[in-house]
Amino acid sequence: MSAPNSNQRKACWGARDELWKCLDDNQDNASSCEKFQKEFEASCPAQWVKHFTKRRDFLKYKDKMQTEGFEPADGPKESRS
Amino acid sequence: MFSVGSMLCLERRMLGLVGFIGGDLHATFGRLLRCPVRSSAVQKTSGSTHHPQRVWLSSQVPLCGHHTPKHRTGLYGPFTLGSSRGLLSLPLFTQRVTLSQGPNTSTAKIRLRTRLVVTLLFGGGLLGTWWYVRNEKRQNHRMQRIEQLKKVALGQGDFSLLDHRGHRRTKRDFLGSWVLLYFGFTHCPDICPEELDKVSAVVSSLDKDRSLPAVQPLFVTVDPERDNVAALERYVKDFHPRLIGLTGTPEEVKVAGKDYRVYASPGPKDEDGDYIVDHTILIYLVNPDGLFLDYYNRMKDDVQIAESVRNHMKSYVKL
Numbered sequence: 328m329s330a331p332n333s334n335q336r337k338a339c340w341g342a343r344d345e346l347w348k349c350l351d352d353n354q355d356n357a358s359s360c361e362k363f364q365k366e367f368e369a370s371c372p373a374q375w376v377k378h379f380t381k382r383r384d385f386l387k388y389k390d391k392m393q394t395e396g397f398e399p400a401d402g403p404k405e406s407r408s
Numbered sequence: 409m410f411s412v413g414s415m416l417c418l419e420r421r422m423l424g425l426v427g428f429i430g431g432d433l434h435a436t437f438g439r440l441l442r443c444p445v446r447s448s449a450v451q452k453t454s455g456s457t458h459h460p461q462r463v464w465l466s467s468q469v470p471l472c473g474h475h476t477p478k479h480r481t482g483l484y485g486p487f488t489l490g491s492s493r494g495l496l497s498l499p500l501f502t503q504r505v506t507l508s509q510g511p512n513t514s515t516a517k518i519r520l521r522t523r524l525v526v527t528l529l530f531g532g533g534l535l536g537t538w539w540y541v542r543n544e545k546r547q548n549h550r551m552q553r554i555e556q557l558k559k560v561a562l563g564q565g566d567f568s569l570l571d572h573r574g575h576r577r578t579k580r581d582f583l584g585s586w587v588l589l590y591f592g593f594t595h596c597p598d599i600c601p602e603e604l605d606k607v608s609a610v611v612s613s614l615d616k617d618r619s620l621p622a623v624q625p626l627f628v629t630v631d632p633e634r635d636n637v638a639a640l641e642r643y644v645k646d647f648h649p650r651l652i653g654l655t656g657t658p659e660e661v662k663v664a665g666k667d668y669r670v671y672a673s674p675g676p677k678d679e680d681g682d683y684i685v686d687h688t689i690l691i692y693l694v695n696p697d698g699l700f701l702d703y704y705n706r707m708k709d710d711v712q713i714a715e716s717v718r719n720h721m722k723s724y725v726k727l
Contacts, residue, residue, distance in 0.1 A: 329639060329642065330594035330595045330634075330639060330642070330643065332642060332643075332646065333601075333646035336598075336601055339597075340598065371597075372595075372680075372682055373678050373679065373680060373682060374595070374597070374678055374682040374683060374684050375597040377678070378597045378684055379597065379598075
């Protein structure tokens with residue numbers, strides 16, 4: 328299977344952007360964006376679908392960390408002796 | 409009436425002042441102390457005009473038509489005239505000014521002109537020195553960085569790869585030109601196309617400047633299993649026309665990657681055998697002597713990279 332060329336890449340990125348916009352508008356409710364999801368999976372190689380899905384999860388996580396803050400992990404507990 | 413002698417004394421004191429500012433205390437005190445007799449003599453003869461008051465040198469302005477902002481503040485700013493004890497310190501100028509407000513306006517004009525010239529020269533000298541020192545510092549910084557990168561000594565080895573037309577190319581073939589090198593793979597979802605677009609933009613922008621030598625963009629694959637000559641040929645034509653794609657056997661590619669300490673790790677294969685290669689994302693700049701000079705990560709945009717390459721080209725010294 329040969330790598331996507333420039334046009335195919337752009338089509339895939341376009342479909343991804345549409346899907347992400349839909350998810351943003353629907354608070355990540357996957358069921359309301361099924362059409363875009365199908366379009367996205369059709370335009371992009373399977374590996375890219377996985378890659379971009381992971382990327383979105385990461386971006387959401389990063390956003391959450393930056394806006395809501397986080398609890399720093401506890402250091403090693405002191406040994407009881 | 410002021411004798412030539414007292415005028416010389418004034419100039420000497422001026423130089424002393426200049427010396428003071430220049431941090432040369434020896435000159436300052438030497439000059440300031442050299443003519444106490446004269447000044448006291450002057451003071452005696454014109455006691456009537458000597459009274460404590462604020463003097464603006466710019467009051468001289470209507471007389472001689474000069475108007476330099478420098479004279480408003482700083483060195484020759486308003487100083488209150490002290491008693492005769494203040495003779496050896498800064499207010500001396502202004503004292504002279506009040507004293508010369510009398511009939512001798514021509515000597516005052518001359519003195520003012522001289523002062524102006526001296527100030528401007530001094531100011532110019534200061535500016536020039538500052539500018540020179542600043543440039544030297546920048547040059548030092550650049551040289552230091554190059555030394556550091558030389559120590560890191562990336563890209564010292566030789567590579568032997570096939571270009572996207574099937575011709576064998578070694579590192580030697582690219583000596584004599586500036587090279588922007590990027591490691592990636594054709595099945596890359598988004599990063600490699602973005603970085604190659606960036607490299608293409610940099611090369612195009614540098615091409616516009618005819619005075620600069622042409623930059624050679626290179627794309628070396630980290631995925632030799634899939635990226636053969638045909639695959640590379642299909643890939644590179646979407647970017648800058650001068651972009652050369654390079655591939656080879658896994659061994660050859662490994663040698664090239666190792667030379668630049670490129671990390672590359674193919675991920676798990678999925679059902680149709682597709683996989684993503686995790687790899688370091690850097691654009692390397694190599695000079696015409698084959699020396700690695702600089703690198704650019706994802707944070708740098710094409711304008712910044714072009715600027716950096718331009719600077720390297722300007723400060724390039726042939727080995």
